[in-house]
Amino acid sequence: xxxxxxxxxxxxxxxxxxxxxxxxxxxxxxxxxxxxxxxxxxxxxxxxxxxxxxxxxxxxxxxxxxxxxxxxxxxxxxxxxxxxxxxxxxxxxxxxxxxxxxxxxxxxxxxxxxxxxxxxxxxxxxxxxxxxxxxxxxxxxxxxxxxxxxxxxxxxxxxxxxxxxxxxxxxxxxxxxxxxxxxxxxxxxxxxxxxxxxxxxxxxxxxxxxxxxxxxxxxxxxxxxxxxxxxxxxxxxxxxx
Numbered sequence: 441x442x443x444x445x446x447x448x449x450x451x452x453x454x455x456x457x458x459x460x461x462x463x464x465x466x467x468x469x470x471x472x473x474x475x476x477x478x479x480x481x482x483x484x485x486x487x488x489x490x491x492x493x494x495x496x497x498x499x500x501x502x503x504x505x506x507x508x509x510x511x512x513x514x515x516x517x518x519x520x521x522x523x524x525x526x527x528x529x530x531x532x533x534x535x536x537x538x539x540x541x542x543x544x545x546x547x548x549x550x551x552x553x554x555x556x557x558x559x560x561x562x563x564x565x566x567x568x569x570x571x572x573x574x575x576x577x578x579x580x581x582x583x584x585x586x587x588x589x590x591x592x593x594x595x596x597x598x599x600x601x602x603x604x605x606x607x608x609x610x611x612x613x614x615x616x617x618x619x620x621x622x623x624x625x626x627x628x629x630x631x632x633x634x635x636x637x638x639x640x641x642x643x644x645x646x647x648x649x650x651x652x653x654x655x656x657x658x659x660x661x662x663x664x665x666x667x668x669x670x671x672x673x674x675x676x677x678x679x680x681x
Contacts (some may be wrong), residue, residue, distance in 0.1 A: 643664075
């Protein structure tokens with residue numbers, strides 16, 4: 441693996457345009473729960489039953505109680521070395537775009553300036569009446585929270601099951617991967633759409649594609665180098681201080 445790490449480091453040092461996609465593996469190394477699967481039950485509910493527009497319309501107080509609980513857990517988590525290494529990589533030059541599937545806001549806490557948050561942000565709220573989006577880091581948050589501007593009901597600024605990703609967010613993500621020299625896929629198999637298309641877009645455009653993940657996906661021709669391991673251990677080796 442040492443030779444592969446050196447090869448990737450050289451590519452990162454000479455690239456003019458970098459695009460990075462991060463997923464749940466990066467957050468998990470900071471202790472962020474996934475809230476999914478058989479261990480993701482809250483009271484008697486599954487995440488898939490609460491993170492929907494229908495659930496919020498039916499019982500916004502219940503949904504907010506769950507999100508308040510989630511925010512309390514995530515507030516105890518901190519950026520790990522993978523987050524800080526990516527923030528350091530961004531500081532090297534302007535041609536850098538970080539796209540994340542995570543909603544915990546840890547990239548920004550680590551110093552990333554403008555991450556493209558495909559699924560939203562746990563620490564942002566959106567008014568259901570005037571549609572204003574703003575930061576809100578209160579823990580606990582008043583339930584149900586109301587908009588300071590118009591008094592409307594606030595909802596988490598999260599893309600729920602059954603909702604489409606925002607068009608401008610998708611455009612930024614795909615543009616970054618279509619024009620990059622090097623693409624990093626970190627802490628995710630990158631097999632869930634639409635994020636699954638990003639590595640292919642980069643490869644088709646001639647980029648050097650690198651996967652960093654403990655459980656790499658089977659080879660499919662889209663990845664030039666696979667580094668099997670935790671992002672928090674490998675990313676600092678790729679971006680030395």
